[in-house]
Amino acid sequence: xxxxxxxxxxxxxxxxxxxxxxxxxxxxxxxxxxxxxxxxxxxxxxxxxxxxxxxxxxxxxxxxxxxxxxxxxxxxxxxxxxxxxxxxxxxxxxxxxxxxxxxxxxxxxxxxxxxxxxxxxxxxxxxxxxxxxxxxxxxxxxxxxxxxxxxxxxxxxxxxxxxxxxxxxxxxxxxxxxxxxxxxxxxxxxxxxxxxxxxxxxxxxxxxxxxxxxxxxxxxxxxxxxxxxxxxxxxxxxxxxxxxxxxxxxxxxxxxxxxxxxxxxxxxxxxxxxxxxxxxxxxxxxxxxxxxxxxxxxxxxxxxxxxxxxxxxxxxxxxxxxxxxxxxxxxxxxxxxxxxxxxxxxxxxxxxxxxxxxxxxxxxxxxxxx
Amino acid sequence: xxxxxxxxxxxxxxxxxxxxxxxxxxxxxxxxxxxxxxxxxxxxxxxxxxxxxxxxxxxxxxxxxxxxxxxxxxxxxxxxxxxxxxxxxxxxxxxxxxxxxxxxxxxxxxxxxxxxxxxxxxxxxxxxxxxxxxxxxxxxxxxxxxxxxxxxxxxxxxxxxxxxxxxxxxxxxxxxxxxxxxxxxxxxxxxxxxxxxxxxxxxxxxxxxxxxxxxxxxxxxxxxxxxxxxxxxxxxxxxxxxxxxxxxxxxxxxxxxxxxxxxxxxxxxxxxxxxxxxxxxxxxxxxxxxxxxxxxxxxxxxxxxxxxxxxxxxxxxx
Numbered sequence: 230x231x232x233x234x235x236x237x238x239x240x241x242x243x244x245x246x247x248x249x250x251x252x253x254x255x256x257x258x259x260x261x262x263x264x265x266x267x268x269x270x271x272x273x274x275x276x277x278x279x280x281x282x283x284x285x286x287x288x289x290x291x292x293x294x295x296x297x298x299x300x301x302x303x304x305x306x307x308x309x310x311x312x313x314x315x316x317x318x319x320x321x322x323x324x325x326x327x328x329x330x331x332x333x334x335x336x337x338x339x340x341x342x343x344x345x346x347x348x349x350x351x352x353x354x355x356x357x358x359x360x361x362x363x364x365x366x367x368x369x370x371x372x373x374x375x376x377x378x379x380x381x382x383x384x385x386x387x388x389x390x391x392x393x394x395x396x397x398x399x400x401x402x403x404x405x406x407x408x409x410x411x412x413x414x415x416x417x418x419x420x421x422x423x424x425x426x427x428x429x430x431x432x433x434x435x436x437x438x439x440x441x442x443x444x445x446x447x448x449x450x451x452x453x454x455x456x457x458x459x460x461x462x463x464x465x466x467x468x469x470x471x472x473x474x475x476x477x478x479x480x481x482x483x484x485x486x487x488x489x490x491x492x493x494x495x496x497x498x499x500x501x502x503x504x505x506x507x508x509x510x511x512x513x514x515x516x517x518x519x520x521x522x523x524x525x526x527x528x529x530x531x532x533x534x535x536x537x538x539x540x541x542x543x544x545x546x547x548x549x550x551x552x553x554x555x556x557x558x559x560x561x562x563x564x565x566x567x568x569x570x571x572x573x574x575x576x577x578x579x580x581x582x583x584x585x586x587x588x589x590x591x592x593x594x595x596x597x598x599x
Numbered sequence: 600x601x602x603x604x605x606x607x608x609x610x611x612x613x614x615x616x617x618x619x620x621x622x623x624x625x626x627x628x629x630x631x632x633x634x635x636x637x638x639x640x641x642x643x644x645x646x647x648x649x650x651x652x653x654x655x656x657x658x659x660x661x662x663x664x665x666x667x668x669x670x671x672x673x674x675x676x677x678x679x680x681x682x683x684x685x686x687x688x689x690x691x692x693x694x695x696x697x698x699x700x701x702x703x704x705x706x707x708x709x710x711x712x713x714x715x716x717x718x719x720x721x722x723x724x725x726x727x728x729x730x731x732x733x734x735x736x737x738x739x740x741x742x743x744x745x746x747x748x749x750x751x752x753x754x755x756x757x758x759x760x761x762x763x764x765x766x767x768x769x770x771x772x773x774x775x776x777x778x779x780x781x782x783x784x785x786x787x788x789x790x791x792x793x794x795x796x797x798x799x800x801x802x803x804x805x806x807x808x809x810x811x812x813x814x815x816x817x818x819x820x821x822x823x824x825x826x827x828x829x830x831x832x833x834x835x836x837x838x839x840x841x842x843x844x845x846x847x848x849x850x851x852x853x854x855x856x857x858x859x860x861x862x863x864x865x866x867x868x869x870x871x872x873x874x875x876x877x878x879x880x881x882x883x884x885x886x887x888x889x890x891x892x893x894x895x896x897x898x899x900x901x902x903x904x905x906x907x908x909x910x911x912x913x914x915x916x917x
Contacts, residue, residue, distance in 0.1 A: 240676070240705030240751065248702040256688075432686035436747070439652055439682075440703040441675040594655050 246446045249437065253424060253454025267412075267419045271466045274412055278403055279473040287399040287477050289391055290318035290369050321365035329362070389553075392476070397558035399477035400549060404485060405559065408470050409538045409545075410526075413489065414496055414518040416466055417459045421500035422510035424455040429508060438595050445587035452501045452583055456494065463493030484552065485545045491575040492541035498579035499537065502586040505593075529564070537578060540571040547571070604666040605630055606677075606755050606786045607651055612660035614646055614810075621646040623810040624660070629755070629788060633781045635797030636790040638807030644790045645683065647807070648757050651788065652680040664755060676704075679748035683759040683790075685740060687732045693743045694719065694728035700747040711750075718746040723772060737764030745773070749780075756780065758789045762796050774800050822876070829853055830875045834882075835867035835895035843868055845885055851878040867895065 285291030293314045315323065322328060329347050332338050338346045345362065348355045368390055428434040437447055467489040471482035503517070504510040526536035533539045543565035550556040556563070566574075607629040614622040622643050638644045649655045650662045653669045662669040664677050688696060694715060701711035719725040722742040732743065741761060748756060758777075762770050777800055781787055791797050797804065798818065806814040806821070814821045836842050843855040851872045859869040872878040875898070886893055 238707050238710050242672075242705055244707070245703050245705035248699075248705075252699060252703070431689075432684050433688055435654070435680075435682050435684065435686070436688075436700060437703070438654055439675060439678075439680045440700070441672055441705065441751070442703065443672045446672075596649070596655070 249450035282475040287395045289394040321369045324362040326359040417496035418514040420458045421497040422504035424451040425504040444591040448590040459497035488544035495578040498582040540574045543571040612657045633787045633801035635804045642807040643810040679753035681744045681748040681758040689733040701750045704751040718749045831899040
């Protein structure tokens with residue numbers, strides 16, 4: 230009918246497939262409700278991280294000291310009012326020899342434990358006590374000179390212990406728990422599940438399913454059209470969260486971005502499959518994110534081996550430990566797999582999941598009436 | 600593939616949705632022209648059409664398009680499908696939508712544009728296709744659906760309720776378009792729950808009821824088939840014996856059972872009559888003349904029930 234006397238180029242299934250990839254990408258330009266929710270969530274996380282960073286939340290010195298707050302005198306609770314909990318830095322300052330001697334001179338030792346009160350009559354014991362009680366101050370206050378040469382110091386930086394503590398504290402709460410546990414899965418869920426979910430909701434999938442393109446090709450094209458959005462928002466979110474985290478965040482960005490990228494791609498493939506299988510992919514995805522990835526992935530046992538974040542976290546953990554940071558600060562990751570295993574799993578997961586999705590989709594019926 | 604191969608062939612096709620039998624051993628062969636597919640809601644029309652364009656797989660049997668399994672993507676090159684659902688990419692213009700559909704058929708940009716303009720012209724939308732789809736009337740949306748089905752110039756056009764929601768003038772235009780397409784050698788399978796609208800278009804009709812094809816042929820053939828085949832009709836009415844006496848006086852009535860064993864245990868009479876259409880006309884006169892209170896009038900044979908419904912101008916439910 231339409232080709233009449235015109236010279237028309239023959240249709241090509243590959244060309245149609247390429248058009249579908251582009252079209253799928255463009256469909257995501259319309260930010261959907263779930264996208265907005267994720268963006269707001271990310272905004273809140275970035276604000277929280279920036280606020281916490283500003284207030285030294287990742288710094289050991291700024292943390293409240295863990296110690297008995299009511300002083301004890303002669304093995305009996307003191308009648309003095311409970312001490313306000315001091316920060317580690319204040320506590321270290323309080324335990325310095327000159328602070329303790331000043332308190333002794335002023336007769337103001339109520340707020341000291343018996344072993345903290347200086348004992349000038351026993352110089353050996355007093356020297357040993359002073360030595361031990363000086364350690365916190367030394368750890369909190371010592372600095373590392375940085376310069377172009379030993380004699381040319383341009384600035385001083387906190388010592389290695391403090392920077393490691395800061396980095397691991399930030400990594401534990403912000404990267405491992407909040408970003409990998411919630412933000413990244415939710416971002417990828419919102420975009421990847423929408424590839425088919427939006428078409429199902431608007432009942433427009435029929436237009437694709439009646440085109441002369443293999444079903445497996447439709448599945449793959451929808452995935453490839455969605456993937457750039459997932460990576461852009463997943464990694465973009467990661468960069469935003471890291472940049473809001475100050476020096477620790479910048480180090481986390483440099484060390485962890487490959488794991489975050491691999492995790493994003495793996496999650497995208499998984500949630501794309503969820504979107505193709507389930508009529509309510511967001512509900513299924515949320516249950517998976519909040520139950521499986523968040524809870525099961527940090528429990529002891531082998532169930533976590535089926536968690537994608539476990540492998541991404543393993544990569545991050547190994548990277549951090551390899552850089553000399555104390556792995557003990559990430560107690561949930563003591564069973565981390567090796568980096569090689571994690572790389573293999575994170576690289577294979579998207580391929581296997583996508584191939585499975587293509588196979589499944591090519592056998593599935595689509596009904597436009599329900 | 601030889602053109603001798605049927606364009607669309609259903610071979611003993613059954614389709615189950617869980618425990619529901621949607622199609623029951625359907626056999627159908629189309630080679631060209633316009634075929635009307637009629638049946639009540641739930642008769643299985645849409646399932647049959649979706650199988651024909653490869654959206655659904657048969658549970659049993661086989662569906663093929665020019666010898667290619669309809670589930671195979673290559674078969675969709677030969678099929679244009681106009682669904683009954685009213686869902687689009689609403690933010691697109693009609694022109695853009697048809698163009699994208701052409702591109703998704705694998706044509707180049709230029710070729711897609713040429714085809715888009717040609718089909719929009721054909722369905723009478725070329726002047727109105729730049730507005731967003733969300734602002735279209737039902738009739739305009741139907742035309743755009745038709746345009747996308749035509750854009751790759753398929754041999755077989757499957758149109759699910761294409762005339763619903765279209766005003767009489769537009770309906771006439773589309774009927775003329777369908778006839779023109781058939782004259783060009785296209786095969787059209789058009790579903791409708793109203794035989795009346797298809798009667799103007801084609802004489803070849805497939806009547807479906809409860810997942811089965813209960814009649815295929817020209818309307819004349821179907822009517823003759825019914826005339827030759829007595830039908831049993833249940834009538835629930837006051838004064839059954841008096842009514843039985845009146846009915847037996849009718850030339851079309853073969854027998855009347857005044858105390859039948861009915862499946863639901865109700866009370867009524869069962870009339871066996873030849874030439875059902877004539878019988879119903881005569882019975883209607885009796886009801887008026889004798890002021891009978893008819894509580895129920897139901898052909899007991901399901902196939903006859905469905906066919907009669909359509910031939911008598913109803914929706915398949917007598």
